[in-house]
Amino acid sequence: MPEDQSAYAIAQEQFDRAADVLDLEDGLRKVLREVKRELVVHFPVHMDDGSIEMFTGYRVQHNLARGPAKGGLRFHPAVTLDEVKALAMWMTWKCAVVGLPYGGAKGGVIVDPKRLSLGEQQRLVRRFATEISIVVGPESDIPAPDMGTNAQHMAWFMDTISMHRGYSVPATVTGKPLAVGGSEGRPEATGRGLTFCVLEGLEELGIQPAGSTAVVQGFGNVGSVSARLLNREAGMSILAVSDSTSAIYNGHGLDLEEVERYKATHGSFAGYPDAENIEAHEILELECTVLVPAALEGQIHHGNAERVRAKVVAEGANGPTTPEADDILAQKGVLLIPDILANAGGVTVSYFEWVQDLQAFFWEESEINQRLRHIMSRAYKQVSQAAHGRKVSMRTAAYALAVDQVARASEARGIYP
Numbered sequence: 001m002p003e004d005q006s007a008y009a010i011a012q013e014q015f016d017r018a019a020d021v022l023d024l025e026d027g028l029r030k031v032l033r034e035v036k037r038e039l040v041v042h043f044p045v046h047m048d049d050g051s052i053e054m055f056t057g058y059r060v061q062h063n064l065a066r067g068p069a070k071g072g073l074r075f076h077p078a079v080t081l082d083e084v085k086a087l088a089m090w091m092t093w094k095c096a097v098v099g100l101p102y103g104g105a106k107g108g109v110i111v112d113p114k115r116l117s118l119g120e121q122q123r124l125v126r127r128f129a130t131e132i133s134i135v136v137g138p139e140s141d142i143p144a145p146d147m148g149t150n151a152q153h154m155a156w157f158m159d160t161i162s163m164h165r166g167y168s169v170p171a172t173v174t175g176k177p178l179a180v181g182g183s184e185g186r187p188e189a190t191g192r193g194l195t196f197c198v199l200e201g202l203e204e205l206g207i208q209p210a211g212s213t214a215v216v217q218g219f220g221n222v223g224s225v226s227a228r229l230l231n232r233e234a235g236m237s238i239l240a241v242s243d244s245t246s247a248i249y250n251g252h253g254l255d256l257e258e259v260e261r262y263k264a265t266h267g268s269f270a271g272y273p274d275a276e277n278i279e280a281h282e283i284l285e286l287e288c289t290v291l292v293p294a295a296l297e298g299q300i301h302h303g304n305a306e307r308v309r310a311k312v313v314a315e316g317a318n319g320p321t322t323p324e325a326d327d328i329l330a331q332k333g334v335l336l337i338p339d340i341l342a343n344a345g346g347v348t349v350s351y352f353e354w355v356q357d358l359q360a361f362f363w364e365e366s367e368i369n370q371r372l373r374h375i376m377s378r379a380y381k382q383v384s385q386a387a388h389g390r391k392v393s394m395r396t397a398a399y400a401l402a403v404d405q406v407a408r409a410s411e412a413r414g415i416y417p
């Protein structure tokens, strides 16, 4: 993260750019550039050694004009309220850009889950769920996984809320295991949605995906699935991947199955035999067709944007590019597919999961993927058309479409009382 601008300041600056394009009226601007609710909780957890640790967590709701709040839960040592507010605002725009009837939210706990046993993680999730249960529920605010959380955490979350109610409430959270009301296709949804966007982008540029190349920063849920699908389904060579501890490069393309197997047994890519170890920062500067930042915020900034050599940047992570870097990439002619579009596949299938849970009627994976493709391709085309029509970047166009939707909903509802 660049030291000079917080994630929330960046989110607000991105909003301001879209509000200017829309010539948004002052009162609405004031409403939409702030978050609606911030809940901060400090809670104790019994550790395995018998001690008690205090943890701090957040749940922020940005705007509820278009429906209940939706957004992930992040477990990471660097979580801050400022970051969660930015992520909540991004969720509002993301849901609007793909046309889901939700507002935006986000949550997080300051913790490194890798340092906790499974039992400690379970107690942490259950107590955190209890603390934020005052704002969470199928009609009000529906969490999902994000960095550091997975389907098992969501199952414990759902079970905790259900224990309080006295009956099962599967629609209270998405990204659950299939056994407790999860959806087919949810684990791959973000990477799959990103792949659909990349294919649309390459088609616009007249580039054949087969034989072109991709580089992926971050090899968690979003990064690993994106790499796999860009490789297997789009026929692209994956030249380099990285995680929080190491980065590897092979100019002829990595064998992803081998790479995944190596990481699963060794915990990182370090020492992987069929590739060169490179410095973490180099991964963003490699020559390739598509660069997928799929780790943290603020990775492409004024200090390195000039050295980005990809033709397309598809933002798997939320907020990986700062506004200054946006301008530099635009001047270089890079096609940037913004986070609120590129990684919206996850929340789209989360929406399918919520609908299936509410109806207790479940769909086949092929149906999920087909509907996802339809929504992602439609959203990509709308954003691209708006970008060309308004002569603005894809990010500003996506924001303008999203902000317009939310502004119209807010206007129609009016200011209470």
Ligand code: NAD
Pocket: 145, 146, 147, 148, 149, 190, 217, 218, 219, 220, 221, 222, 223, 242, 243, 244, 245, 280, 294, 295, 296, 297, 316, 317, 318, 343, 344, 346, 347
């Ligand atoms: P994850 O915890 O599964 O994976 C994160 C990965 O990033 C890990 O491989 C980690 O080692 C790596 N990483 C962390 N710091 C790094 C660094 N400095 N350099 C390189 N790699 C680093 O998380 P995820 O769910 O894949 O989320 C990744 C990003 O995608 C986040 O910004 C998240 O908000 C966003 N996102 C996730 C989803 C989803 O459905 N999971 C949906 C939309 C957006």
